[in-house]
Amino acid sequence: MRVTTALMASTCLVLASCGQSADQDTPEAAISAEQTLMTQLIDAQPGDVIEIPEGTLKFDRGLSLTVDGVTLRGQGMDKSVLSFADQIAGAEGLLVTASDFTIEDLAIEDAKGDALKINEGDNITIRRVRTEWTNGPSQDNGAYGIYPVQTTNVLVEENVAIGASDAGVYVGQSRDVIVRNNRAEYNVAGIEIENTVGADVYDNIATNNTGGILVFNMPQLQQEGRVTRVYDNQVFANNTGNFGHPGTPVASVPAGTGIIVNSNDDVEIFNNEISDNKTGNIIISSLFSTGYSESSASESFDPYPEGIFIYGNTFSGGGDDPDTDELALARVMLFGTDGRLPDIIWDGFYDEGKQVDGEMPAALRICIDNGEVGVLNANGPSGYTQPSTDVSAFQCELDKLPAVDLGRS
Amino acid sequence: MRPVHACLALFGWLAASLTACAPASTSVSTHLESDPQLLSEWGLFDVSGGTLELSEGVIPYDLSSPLFTDYAHKLRTLWVPEGASAVDLNAGSAPDLPVGTVISKTFYYPKAGDTSGRVSKAPDPLGQLNPVLADLSQVQIMETRLLVRREQGWAPVSYVWNDAQTDAVLTRIGDAQALTLVDGQGEETDFAYIVPDINQCSGCHAPNNTTREIEPLGVRARHLNKSYTHDGTATNQLEYLRDKGILTVPGSVTAMPANVNWEDPGQSLEARARSYLDINCSHCHNPVGPADTSGLDLTMDADFGPALGVCKLPIAAGSGTGGRAFSIVPGEPDASILLYRLETTKPGAMMPELGRALSHAEGAALIRAWIAEIDGTCAPA
Numbered sequence: 050m051r052v053t054t055a056l057m058a059s060t061c062l063v064l065a066s067c068g069q070s071a072d073q074d075t076p077e078a079a080i081s082a083e084q085t086l087m088t089q090l091i092d093a094q095p096g097d098v099i100e101i102p103e104g105t106l107k108f109d110r111g112l113s114l115t116v117d118g119v120t121l122r123g124q125g126m127d128k129s130v131l132s133f134a135d136q137i138a139g140a141e142g143l144l145v146t147a148s149d150f151t152i153e154d155l156a157i158e159d160a161k162g163d164a165l166k167i168n169e170g171d172n173i174t175i176r177r178v179r180t181e182w183t184n185g186p187s188q189d190n191g192a193y194g195i196y197p198v199q200t201t202n203v204l205v206e207e208n209v210a211i212g213a214s215d216a217g218v219y220v221g222q223s224r225d226v227i228v229r230n231n232r233a234e235y236n237v238a239g240i241e242i243e244n245t246v247g248a249d250v251y252d253n254i255a256t257n258n259t260g261g262i263l264v265f266n267m268p269q270l271q272q273e274g275r276v277t278r279v280y281d282n283q284v285f286a287n288n289t290g291n292f293g294h295p296g297t298p299v300a301s302v303p304a305g306t307g308i309i310v311n312s313n314d315d316v317e318i319f320n321n322e323i324s325d326n327k328t329g330n331i332i333i334s335s336l337f338s339t340g341y342s343e344s345s346a347s348e349s350f351d352p353y354p355e356g357i358f359i360y361g362n363t364f365s366g367g368g369d370d371p372d373t374d375e376l377a378l379a380r381v382m383l384f385g386t387d388g389r390l391p392d393i394i395w396d397g398f399y400d401e402g403k404q405v406d407g408e409m410p411a412a413l414r415i416c417i418d419n420g421e422v423g424v425l426n427a428n429g430p431s432g433y434t435q436p437s438t439d440v441s442a443f444q445c446e447l448d449k450l451p452a453v454d455l456g457r458s
Numbered sequence: 459m460r461p462v463h464a465c466l467a468l469f470g471w472l473a474a475s476l477t478a479c480a481p482a483s484t485s486v487s488t489h490l491e492s493d494p495q496l497l498s499e500w501g502l503f504d505v506s507g508g509t510l511e512l513s514e515g516v517i518p519y520d521l522s523s524p525l526f527t528d529y530a531h532k533l534r535t536l537w538v539p540e541g542a543s544a545v546d547l548n549a550g551s552a553p554d555l556p557v558g559t560v561i562s563k564t565f566y567y568p569k570a571g572d573t574s575g576r577v578s579k580a581p582d583p584l585g586q587l588n589p590v591l592a593d594l595s596q597v598q599i600m601e602t603r604l605l606v607r608r609e610q611g612w613a614p615v616s617y618v619w620n621d622a623q624t625d626a627v628l629t630r631i632g633d634a635q636a637l638t639l640v641d642g643q644g645e646e647t648d649f650a651y652i653v654p655d656i657n658q659c660s661g662c663h664a665p666n667n668t669t670r671e672i673e674p675l676g677v678r679a680r681h682l683n684k685s686y687t688h689d690g691t692a693t694n695q696l697e698y699l700r701d702k703g704i705l706t707v708p709g710s711v712t713a714m715p716a717n718v719n720w721e722d723p724g725q726s727l728e729a730r731a732r733s734y735l736d737i738n739c740s741h742c743h744n745p746v747g748p749a750d751t752s753g754l755d756l757t758m759d760a761d762f763g764p765a766l767g768v769c770k771l772p773i774a775a776g777s778g779t780g781g782r783a784f785s786i787v788p789g790e791p792d793a794s795i796l797l798y799r800l801e802t803t804k805p806g807a808m809m810p811e812l813g814r815a816l817s818h819a820e821g822a823a824l825i826r827a828w829i830a831e832i833d834g835t836c837a838p839a
Contacts, residue, residue: 087631091656109634111805113657115670137634138652140811146660146670146748162776162806168748169667191806192776198751199667215776222751243773267773269753269764296772296779296795 082106086131093119101155105130111139111160117148117170123155126179126209134159134183141166142180142191153177159184160191164213167197174204182212186235188292190214194236198222202455206230214292215299216241217258220248222272227453229253237293238263238302239284242313244274249453251281260299260306261287261326266313267298268336268350275314275356278450279321284308286325291372301339303328303372312336314413315356317450325366328376329394329425333357333415338396338429353400355413358447362419364392375433379425383436391423391438398429416445484513486537488558490608497602497617497626502535502562505623510591515540516562517702518587518688519695521681523720523733526818528651529639530600531582533564533591534676536704544706547696549715552674553705559607561674566591566599570640574598574621579641584719586687594623600635601653602626605663605674612672614659630656639816649815661812665741667748675741680758683716717758720824731828732758734821738810754785767796769836775799778807788834791826800825 083106089099095118103124108131114121121143123129133142142160145152148170156179157164164180167173180194194210197203198221205228210217217236220226226248232255233239239255241263242248248264255261261284264277284307293300302309305327310316311334323330336352368390371377380390395415403413417424417440426437486501494500504511512518516535524532542556555561567577568590577598582588590596604615617626618633632655639647654661664670676682682695696714699705707714717733718725735743735756742749743756752773755765764770767785772778772795780798787793799809800822808814 084631087655091630110632110652110655111658113655113661115657115660115664136805137650138805138812138815139658140806140808144661146664146667160806161804162811168751188777192774192778196774198774215774219774221774267771269770270773271750271753294775294777294779295781296783297775298771298773 083108087112090114095119095149098122101129101131103128105132107132107135108142109135109137111136111141111144111162113139113141113144113146114150115146117150119147119149120151120153121155122151122153125154126156126177129155130158131155132158133161133164136161144168145170148172150174151176155179156181157194158182162191163193163196164191165195166193167200169199170197171201173197173200173202175206175208176204177207179209180211180213180217181209182214184212186212186214186237186289186292188214188294190292192216192294192297193219194233195219196221197226201225202457203227204455204457208232209234210239211235213237214294215297216263219243220245222270222274223248225453225455227251227455233258233261235289237289237291237299239287241265241299242274242277243267243298244270244272245277246272246275247453248274248277250277250279253282255282255284256286257289258287259289259291259293259304260302260309261285261323262308263299263302264308264310264313264316265298266311266336266351268352273314273351275316276450277313277315278317278319278452279308280317280319282308282321284321284323284326284330288325288327298339303332303376305329305367305370305372306332307367308332309334310354310357311339312350312352313354314351315450316354316358317447318357318359319361321362323362323364323367323392327367327370328372329390330364330367330392331359331362332394332396334396335398335429337398338427351400353398353403354415355400355403355409356447357415358418358449359393359416360418360446362392362422364419364422368392368394375427375429376425379427379433379436383425383438391425393417393419393422393443394425394427396429397426397431411445412447414445414447415443416447417443418446484511486513486515486560488537488539488560488606490558490606493613493615493628495628497619497628500560500562500604502537502560502602503564505594505625508594510594512587513537517699517704519677519682519686520584520684521676521737522684522717523681523730523737524582524584524676525737525813526821527565527813528637528649528816529577529579529818530565530567530651531580531588531590531597533562533566533588535562535564536560536677536699537562538704542704544700544703547679547700547705547707547714549679552677555607555674555677555704557607557609561605561677562602563604563676564599564602566597567637567639569596569598570638575636576638576640576646579639585685585692599623599626600651601629603659605672612663612674614656614663614672616653616656616659618653629653632656632658647816652812652815654812658812661748662741662810664748665744666746667750668746676737680715680717681737683711683714684719715758720821727824727828727831731825734824738821742810767794768832768834776806777804778802778809780807784836786829786832787836788832789830791829794829797822797825797829 182190216238217233239258307326
């Protein structure tokens, strides 16, 4: 065995020398920018900063990064473009399974699936990244633009997300998240926070989506979301027809939704400018009004939105052309053919089991302290046939939620 | 991606010429520090005689149900350093094989005629070394992937075969190669055979998305617990590996879990379907896997119910729903997302995400039949 090993070792040496001389013959020009990036992603070591040059890099397969502590940095979201228009394999443009990850100043265009997915990791920064499907809203577009999932300590700022057939910015099943100064346009959902605990969403612009900002909980996951603050955002004219895939949660979002909370708890919506969303500027709803109430999937799941506090928002326009039959009927019935729905719409489902003496405990209520703003209780439990505009049930306040502190300097 | 092909072609030529300066070797040499440029430097195979011969100590094996990879045939081998102690086999995870161990998987197709790139859709005979490997002029070898047990853990190493099929060259960034699959009726399907890049190895081989350790997938009790014919004698593979001093099997082999052959009509539809889903999906769809984000668990241990997909809502499926409401709708395969994802070939929607460009018609037919026989309903509001 020893002899054989020695023989093999010398064989390897001979081969290595063959290989080395060959390497020297390899012309430098044969390495494309695409190959360079793929190789850098494979060779990456913690602490590496991978610079992506100006120009459009075209990939036919998805990229991935598996090493912690790496920064990907382009020359600007309109200068360094990773294009996946020719992609034939891979469910993402860039898939990251790593912590301590920063990506900034580049664009990811026309991915066949998700543009940027970060699956499980701590300390994530996504900054000045543009994710776009360049042909505009289409069901053929990939699902998510910026998609951290099962991540902790996440900063998503100054990005632009356009054309996702699900959500432009989607933070799922995460903890301690800040989403700020982003612009989301022409997605089904502009910005979506789902099954996430502790998210601050502020100073964003969401327009021309089907729904501007979504705070959702879905059943059958490891974590139910709560504690989200949505404030200081501009959410206007999110009236693009829903081009989501039937069956996806966002496919139930009516076109013309400003901010929607679905089945999530402890959500604070304040100081936003919300206007011209034709179904409703704010919708508070349960999984029941999205069509799945009897499914076995919701047995262990709390489908009721509870602890919702809305205050200090500025509203104008909207509610004038609702995208659901029930709300369209309620509009005409209550406000006439030229009327508009109130700025806040609640589907009316609540958990009778939690009531004490016929009332919800204070911390579980939906509270509105927003001047003269009106409310429509669509009264879903009665089949949407007896909508009400009585605001008295919502006149309350909740304790303010704590700010998310990422502990970064 | 022209430059990649040009680059590989260059390396392919190098490989062919390098072979001339490498004496044929029939003994295995493991590499613990770095990845050699050529597959031949591992000494797993001898292809010098126009036939694929396994070196001494290289043990072929197969799985009760294999992963579908665009109808590629697979030669799987295990080599463990001489003198290494036997390691315990457990019911669930891969055994902790000794440092130096080399697991190989070679992807190849029977040729369809003499034109390069035309390959046959033909069954991969299980339970024995495929006789077609005795005549390499009849096969097109695509790539050989290795999992090497090094001090720090399992390392993936990947080689693409040269046109002359004399050797294979190390690749790290992968490749896409145009192939035409020809079935028994002469029907042709063009597709891109994808060689994954090294990072993508962990897309399947890191089944725990928290530890992200690379692990063998097939080398597990439930997949190996079946018969294989070595030198004319059929033996249970676990017993064979035990008798070779590679594995210690606590108790009897029959006490170990065993998946079934997904094609075996003697088994129940449920056992066949679950075995198929386990090997094709559970590396991601397990309670700690990359797809635990979806809440869908397709391991053999998953309870029948929403976790397995029954009346389960999609979470982040995007176009992967195919417009359907639940992963599995009892009795209604065409209303079930699971089947859509197996049948579609759209990169953003298909499952698995890696490893296929084609739909596996026979596998999808099995899942269709299984869903069709499930009782119950998912009642929407």
